[in-house]
Amino acid sequence: MLRVNKLTDYAVVVLCDLLRGRALRSAADLSASSGVPLPTVSKILKQLARTEILQSVRGANGGYGFARAPERISMAEVIEALEGPIAVTGCAGDAGECCELTDQCPMNGHWSAVNVAIRRSLDEVRLIDMLPEARFMDPEDLSSSIAARHAPVLHA
Amino acid sequence: MLRVNKLTDYAVVVLCDLLRGRALRSAADLSASSGVPLPTVSKILKQLARTEILQSVRGANGGYGFARAPERISMAEVIEALEGPIAVTGCAGDAGECCELTDQCPMNGHWSAVNVAIRRSLDEVRLIDMLPEARFMDPEDLSSSIAARHAPVLHA
DNA sequence: AGATACTGTACCGTTTTAGTCCTATATATG
C-alpha cells in the first residue's frame, strides 16, 4: 500500500494545527486542540525539532514553533523527518546493506528510479497544501493569511 | 521510510528475469534462475496474474508470461498489484474508513495531494526501467531488444 | 491415467509499529 507511518499521519494533523495557532505552542496545548494523545504528540514534536522544520524552546512558557517559514516546508521533509530517507526498499538506499541474494540480484539499486521519482513529487507538495482550507483558497490568499497568523515568527 | 513490501521487491526481480527469458516460464523455473524461493515466487506470480500484468497457463508445459507488451507496464501497476491501491494513509483512500478522530481531524483526505503526486510519478517509471541493462542502453535499443526476446508473445 | 503446474486459502513465527513511561535537563517566575 506504500504506507507512511501512523505517526507521520498524526504529524501532519499536529503541524496543521500549529499552522493555525500562535507561533509558539506547548505539546500539551497541541494535544488538546488536535485530539492526538499527549505522549504521541510529544514524540512527534521531538522528532520534528531535530530537523529544520520545528524549533523548540525549553522551560516554562516554552513550546514548539516553526523553524522556517511554513510555506516553504515540503512533505518530503516532513516524511523524511519521521521515517528517515525516502527509500522504497532496503536494497535501493545509498547504504551498503543489501539483500542476501546480492550475487544473483539483478536489481543492484534499480529501485532508485522509483525513489527519485517519488522524492521529486513529494518535494512539490507543500505542508500548507495539506490544510483543509487550501482547496478553497488560491495560493496567494493562502500564504498571506498564513503570514498574518504568524506575525511574531520564531525564525528571526 | 515509505516502504514497499519485500514481496514487491522480489516481484521486480522475478519480473525482470521473466523479461529476459522465454515468453512462458514456470514458477519453478523462475525461482531457480532468480534465486527467490519457489513458494514466494508462486505467491507473487499468482498475484500478478490476477491483474493485467501477467497471464497464466495451467497444466503441463504451463507457466506465466506477460499479458501485455512489457514495455508498457508501469511500476504503479506492479506496486498496486501486490499492495492494493496506492494510498499513503488509511484516511486518504476512497473507502469510507477513517481514523477515530474524524470529527476533529482537519485532514479529511488531504493526503490525497500526496497520493496523486506519487501515483503520477510511479506511472512514469516503466518496469523495463528497472532492468540493470536499462542504464547502458538508450530507450529505443532497449525496447527493440526486448521485443526481439519476446517474439512469440502471449498477448495475441 | 499420471505427471505437471497453477489456484486458493489458511497458518504461524518474526519483525515492525504504536503507544507509554521514566529520568534528565533547561528556563521562567516568585
Add this chain to the structure above:
DNA sequence: CATATATAGGACTAAAACGGTACAGTATCT
C-alpha cells in the same frame, strides 16, 4: 534560590503487519 513548567532522550511492552510455508483443489498435456 526554589519551584513549576516544558522539552530531551531513551527504554520498554502490547498489538498489528508481514514473510514464508504448507496443503488441498483444479486444469491441461502426454
